[in-house]
Amino acid sequence: MTTSYVAADDLPTETMPEPERQPNTTERRPRRMGNLVLSVSSTVGLIVLFTAFCEVGVRAGLWKESVLPAPSTIFPTLATLLTKGQFWEDAGRTGFEVAIAIVFGSLLGFAAGLVFWKAPLIGRIFEPYLVSFYAVPLVLFYPVMIVLVGINAMSVIILATIMAAIPMALNTAVGLNAMPPVYMKLARSLKASPGQALFAIAIPAAGPFIVAGLRLAVVYALIGAIAMEFTTAQAGLGYRIRYLYEVFDNNQMFAYIVMVLALSLILTVLLAIVERMLLRGRNL
Amino acid sequence: MEPQGIQIENVSVVFDVQAGKVTAVKDITQRVPHTSFVSIVGPSGCGKSTLLAVISGLQKASSGTVSVGGRPVTGPDPKIGVVFQEDSTLPWRTVEENVAFAMQIIGTAKDARRQRAKEAIDLVGLSGFEKSYPSQLSGGMRQRVALARTLAVQPEVVLMDEPFAALDQQTRLFLGAEVRQIWARTHQTIVFVTHDISEAILLSQQVWVMSYRPGTIIDVIDIDLPDDRDASVVSTPRFNELHNRIWGSLQAESMRGFKQQEAHEKVTT
Numbered sequence: 152m153t154t155s156y157v158a159a160d161d162l163p164t165e166t167m168p169e170p171e172r173q174p175n176t177t178e179r180r181p182r183r184m185g186n187l188v189l190s191v192s193s194t195v196g197l198i199v200l201f202t203a204f205c206e207v208g209v210r211a212g213l214w215k216e217s218v219l220p221a222p223s224t225i226f227p228t229l230a231t232l233l234t235k236g237q238f239w240e241d242a243g244r245t246g247f248e249v250a251i252a253i254v255f256g257s258l259l260g261f262a263a264g265l266v267f268w269k270a271p272l273i274g275r276i277f278e279p280y281l282v283s284f285y286a287v288p289l290v291l292f293y294p295v296m297i298v299l300v301g302i303n304a305m306s307v308i309i310l311a312t313i314m315a316a317i318p319m320a321l322n323t324a325v326g327l328n329a330m331p332p333v334y335m336k337l338a339r340s341l342k343a344s345p346g347q348a349l350f351a352i353a354i355p356a357a358g359p360f361i362v363a364g365l366r367l368a369v370v371y372a373l374i375g376a377i378a379m380e381f382t383t384a385q386a387g388l389g390y391r392i393r394y395l396y397e398v399f400d401n402n403q404m405f406a407y408i409v410m411v412l413a414l415s416l417i418l419t420v421l422l423a424i425v426e427r428m429l430l431r432g433r434n435l
Numbered sequence: 436m437e438p439q440g441i442q443i444e445n446v447s448v449v450f451d452v453q454a455g456k457v458t459a460v461k462d463i464t465q466r467v468p469h470t471s472f473v474s475i476v477g478p479s480g481c482g483k484s485t486l487l488a489v490i491s492g493l494q495k496a497s498s499g500t501v502s503v504g505g506r507p508v509t510g511p512d513p514k515i516g517v518v519f520q521e522d523s524t525l526p527w528r529t530v531e532e533n534v535a536f537a538m539q540i541i542g543t544a545k546d547a548r549r550q551r552a553k554e555a556i557d558l559v560g561l562s563g564f565e566k567s568y569p570s571q572l573s574g575g576m577r578q579r580v581a582l583a584r585t586l587a588v589q590p591e592v593v594l595m596d597e598p599f600a601a602l603d604q605q606t607r608l609f610l611g612a613e614v615r616q617i618w619a620r621t622h623q624t625i626v627f628v629t630h631d632i633s634e635a636i637l638l639s640q641q642v643w644v645m646s647y648r649p650g651t652i653i654d655v656i657d658i659d660l661p662d663d664r665d666a667s668v669v670s671t672p673r674f675n676e677l678h679n680r681i682w683g684s685l686q687a688e689s690m691r692g693f694k695q696q697e698a699h700e701k702v703t704t
Contacts, residue, residue: 333521339493340517341540341588342510351540355527430527 220402229406237391242410245376245388248307249414252372255308256315257365263316264323264364268353274324285317290378302383311375318367326360327353362426369418377411388414439469439504440624441490441592446499448485459485461649462499467592467626472618474627474635475643476681478689480696482650483628484520484596490626491517491594504591513541516590516623520597524569524577530556531565534583541588555587558617575599575606579613586617592624599634607631608666611638619662632681633669636660642677644684647692654684 202222208214209221216224232238267274289310296306334356338348354361380389388411395404448460459482467473475483488494490501492511501508503515516537524533535552543551556562559579569577578598585593595614599607611634618625629635635642636658644654658677660668668674 331521331523333519333523334525336493336517336519337523338540340491340511340515341513341537343540347540351536352525355525358527 217401220405224402225405225409228402229409232403232406232410238407238410241386241388241391241407242414244304244386245380246414248304248311248376248380248387249372249418251308252311252315252376253369256312256372257319257368259312260316260319260321260364260368261323261361263320264327264361265349267320267324268327278321278324281317281321285321289314289375290382293379293383296379297383302385304384304387307376307379307384307387310379311372314375315368315372318371319361319364322360322364322367323357326357326364329360330356358429362429366422366426369422370415373415373418440471441467441626442502443467443486443490444500444502446486446489446496446501448482448489448494449497458649460489460496461651463650463652464499465643465652465655467624470622470624471641472615472625472627472639473641473643474629474639475645476629476632476635476685477645477650478647478685478692479630480692481645481647481688483645486645486650487517487594487596487626487628490592491515493517513537513588514591516585516588516593518578518582518585518593518595518598520600522569522574522577522581522601524572524580526569529566529568530561530572530580533569533580534587537584537588543588551587551589552583555583558586558620559583560613573606575602575610578602578610582614582617586621586623590623592626595625595627597628597630600630607634608637608669612666614638615664632678632685633674635681636674636677637664637666637668642681644681644688647688647695653688654681656681 205219206222209216209219263277267278292310293306296310300306300309330353334352335348338352343351376387377389380387381393384390388407392404392407392411395401395407443463443465446460446463447458450457450459463486475486477483485494489496490503490508492508492515503512508515525536528536531552534555535548538548538551553565556565559582561576561579561583564572564576569580572580582595582598599610602610614625614627615638625639627635627638639658642656642658643652644656645651646653656677660671660673660677
């Protein structure tokens with residue numbers, strides 16, 4: 152861990168690459184741009200292809216309208232949906248719940264991860280529980296939540312926050328513990344303050360793990376919020392999907408499902424941007 | 436007594452381990468004169484890194500004192516620069532930012548920081564790589580970055596703990612020769628720990644040979660090779676004589692350490 156480079160890869164002085172070449176600017180950028188174009192165009196391409204497949208499938212009678220309506224029926228429904236106040240209320244509520252759960256879940260998880268690192272004893276006591284908690288479908292606790300806080304946005308937010316906090320805490324702790332010990336030796340030799348050691352060394356060093364934790368936190372917040380709405384809430388996208396399912400309004404239900412998919416797509420893209428900013432310069 | 440340089444007085448370091456107490460360093464009294472270059476060689480596990488850690492203030496001595504520039508060492512001090520064996524470049528910072536890092540921590544003003552970072556990068560021969568990230572550099576280049584980071588702080592003494600141990604032999608000799616040239620220009624006091632006899636002779640004015648645990652200095656050899664030597668000096672007869680003498684002192688110690696470790700393993704397994 153401490154010697155992250157391989158001696159065999161080492162270049163003797165004489166064969167050092169010529170500085171004029173500037174490997175990081177001239178050679179790498181075109182390839183990265185190429186990657187971005189490739190990933191965007193392939194994503195768009197796949198979505199178009201899948202939509203076309205669904206359309207053709209229904210028209211050719213491979214499956215019934217009631218199983219999966221044709222995109223040509225779903226999209227007009229979706230368009231009218233976007234003009235309705237109720238949709239925006241539902242989307243707003245879910246968005247609010249997810250946003251709160253992401254913010255508080257990742258902050259809480261991050262703080263817990265820091266504590267586990269700073270106080271290894273606490274980490275050793277609590278980490279196994281967190282790891283097993285990870286596997287528990289927390290939605291099962293909804294009756295408890297209803298008793299405690301009632302059927303409202305709060306119960307959704309609390310469970311989604313907990314679900315988001317767990318991977319964040321574990322990843323932060325793992326990232327900090329995986330940091331090469333020499334970094335803290337460096338901090339000590341320079342008489343760095345605890346704040347400097349934390350913000351200038353430890354947190355950036357654990358960066359890739361923390362970002363991965365954030366990624367999971369976002370996903371879990373979304374899953375938690377939608378699943379909780381499904382079971383307990385009286386509003387929100389998850390609730391609306393279940394409601395529409397119960398009244399057999401297939402077209403609207405799928406329109407809502409497409410919206411949830413769109414929401415997760417937006418979150419993923421935002422995450423990718425954040426990740427790019429936070430991990431700039433590292434070849435991962 | 437001359438106040439400059441490093442004065443080591445009766446330094447012992449005893450570690451508490453499960454099996455009892457281990458004396459890593461025993462009663463060492465030595466002096467590193469101001470602006471001189473001293474290497475410490477010894478078998479692995481002889482406590483040479485521990486001695487270096489005591490000089491740097493990262494490790495407390497169980498007894499005895501170390502003073503640098505006339506002031507006793509009570510803890511880490513940016514005036515005492517350390518270059519570690521492990522790769523300590525920070526992967527999220529460019530070469531330039533890595534070199535400026537130590538100055539940033541100790542609060543050097545921004546303008547001076549930029550100027551001195553540039554000088555240090557030039558000094559270690561990394562000009563042109565300022566904007567590169569460590570992941571784009573070889574292991575040897577990364578150790579140069581770490582060296583530049585330490586030099587940029589302009590410490591009174593520079594302590595190097597086997598900085599090139601993870602590199603291949605050729606790179607190690609080239610970097611060693613470069614460290615010597617840098618030292619010839621900056622004239623800082625340098626203590627260099629290594630297990631490589633050739634490296635020690637090539638670099639230093641004086642070589643201390645350390646015994647296996649408990650670590651004491653069993654031999655001090657003045658290296659009377661020309662000051663402007665480079666890696667080609669390894670083929671001269673005088674180099675061989677010095678090498679043989681150090682090897683003679685070391686051989687017995689290495690065997691003793693080897694046997695002790697073997698015996699220890701038999702007891703514990």
